[in-house]
Amino acid sequence: MTGISILxxxxxxxxxxxxxxxxxxxxxxxxxxxxxxxxEDMFVQCETxxxxxxxxxxxxxxxxxxxxxxxxGLSTEVLSGVAGIERVAALPETDSVMxxxxxxxxxxxxxxxxxxxxxxxxxxxxxxxxxxxxFMDAVTDSGAVLLPIDSEHNAxxxxxxxxxxxxxxxxxxxxxxxxxxxxxxxxxxxxxxxxVTPSEACAHPNWVMGRKISVDxxxxxxxxxxxxxACWLFHTSQESITVVIHPQSIIHxxxxxxxxxxxxxxxxPDMRTPIAYALGWPDRCESGVESLDIFTVARLDxxxxxIDRFPCLRLAREAMAIGGTASAILNxxxxxxxxxxxxxxxxxxxxxxxxxxxxxxxxxxxADNLEIVLEDDAKARAYVDELVAQRVT
Numbered sequence: 001m002t003g004i005s006i007l008x009x010x011x012x013x014x015x016x017x018x019x020x021x022x023x024x025x026x027x028x029x030x031x032x033x034x035x036x037x038x039x040e041d042m043f044v045q046c047e048t049x050x051x052x053x054x055x056x057x058x059x060x061x062x063x064x065x066x067x068x069x070x071x072x073g074l075s076t077e078v079l080s081g082v083a084g085i086e087r088v089a090a091l092p093e094t095d096s097v098m099x100x101x102x103x104x105x106x107x108x109x110x111x112x113x114x115x116x117x118x119x120x121x122x123x124x125x126x127x128x129x130x131x132x133x134x135f136m137d138a139v140t141d142s143g144a145v146l147l148p149i150d151s152e153h154n155a156x157x158x159x160x161x162x163x164x165x166x167x168x169x170x171x172x173x174x175x176x177x178x179x180x181x182x183x184x185x186x187x188x189x190x191x192x193x194x195x196v197t198p199s200e201a202c203a204h205p206n207w208v209m210g211r212k213i214s215v216d217x218x219x220x221x222x223x224x225x226x227x228x229x230a231c232w233l234f235h236t237s238q239e240s241i242t243v244v245i246h247p248q249s250i251i252h253x254x255x256x257x258x259x260x261x262x263x264x265x266x267x268x269p270d271m272r273t274p275i276a277y278a279l280g281w282p283d284r285c286e287s288g289v290e291s292l293d294i295f296t297v298a299r300l301d302x303x304x305x306x307i308d309r310f311p312c313l314r315l316a317r318e319a320m321a322i323g324g325t326a327s328a329i330l331n332x333x334x335x336x337x338x339x340x341x342x343x344x345x346x347x348x349x350x351x352x353x354x355x356x357x358x359x360x361x362x363x364x365x366x367a368d369n370l371e372i373v374l375e376d377d378a379k380a381r382a383y384v385d386e387l388v389a390q391r392v393t
Contacts, residue, residue, distance in 0.1 A: 001027060001028060003029045004017075004028055004094065004095070004098065005034075005096075006098045007099050008035065008098075011035075012208065016275055020287055023285075024285065024286065034101070034109075039061050042056065053079055055081075059081060090113060090116035096118060096279070097113035097118045104331060104332060104335060107374075108370075110124050114142060119144070122146060122150075128229045129330070132367075149271075149274050150226060152178055155274075159264065164235065167235065173256070173258070176234065176240060176253065178223065178226060178227065178230060180243055180246065180305065181204070186247065194347045195347070201218040212335070215338045221351075223243055231320060238321070248297060250267070251265070252265050267289065268290055276289075312334070315355050315356055319359060324365055330359060332379075332380035333358035337354040340354075345391075346391060362379055
């Protein structure tokens with residue numbers, strides 16, 4: 001059996017991972033599950049899967065869960081905090097780690113899994129955005145296997161030739177075509193964007209996702225972060241990556257070769273497909289996803305992104321060009337700004353403005369170690385929080 005630790009088990013990625021695993025329970029052993037504060041769902045998962053460990057990031061929630069676990073007579077050991085999550089990411093009995101914690105909170109556990117030489121199924125793009133070189137060095141040094149879970153990067157991985165890490169020129173790749181749905185505001189008049197509500201921003205037309213990543217899709221910051229992530233995953237520069245808006249979300253990304261061939265990975269917009277691919281790799285396994293009915297789909301549309309509508313794309317490319325901790329600052333400023341928008345403290349259109357201010361006003365440094373990355377992450381959050389407070393008052 002393959003031992004699996006699922007980081008962020010009560011979130012969308014975690015729930016979908018357990019759904020895929022449930023289709024062949026004899027093949028997998030759920031060693032550990034982690035969550036932030038969702039005690040109710042974690043308790044149900046512990047009843048169902050009986051993991052060796054359950055970790056709550058919040059210490060008080062861990063106490064509540066521990067009492068319920070004992071009262072139920074389960075053998076699951078309850079841990080707490082970031083240290084607990086890092087511990088279960090590196091357990092000897094864990095073969096594979098689903099890194100599904102959203103945002104910067106997933107950085108340290110994801111790196112812990114990489115350093116421990118695990119098969120890292122990376123759904124947390126921020127680990128590479130914030131500390132790309134450090135993360136990739138950890139993978140190389142430990143012999144870990146890195147498999148992307150983002151639907152776009154998973155599609156690119158499936159379309160890439162063997163040994164793509166040797167360089168695009170050597171393997172005959174010309175460029176990556178990174179697809180994007182365009183989110184819920186692709187055709188909304190620009191002068192109406194300042195009035196959109198959090199519920200509107202979270203109503204993605206194709207995907208079922210958490211609130212933060214749904215807002216990132218609406219601003220297209222998710223695609224900006226994915227450009228940075230793709231540079232690290234596929235050992236290329238951002239000049240080799242073209243963003244293509246594809247509203248149907250059926251083609252999840254494409255790879256163009258020097259002979260003119262373009263390989264694409266298609267499928268229904270369901271995260272269980274990339275999850276199943278990573279769980280089974282290099283083989284395939286059942287995901288539970290319905291077959292794609294191309295006759296119902298009928299048409300596939302493509303268009304270039306409007307940079308005036310989606311300035312976060314430009315900001316992400318600029319941060320990647322600057323290098324060092326600029327990407328960490330970009331990501332932290334975005335997380336703080338999105339949180340303020342979801343709390344209805346700022347309008348939707350303030351999100352890119354606050355990010356741009358942070359990139360302009362916070363000095364970047366070489367991302368030589370995690371301490372520097374985390375320090376500049378904290379600076380950016382504090383900076384945006386202060387600007388938000390000034391706007392509110």
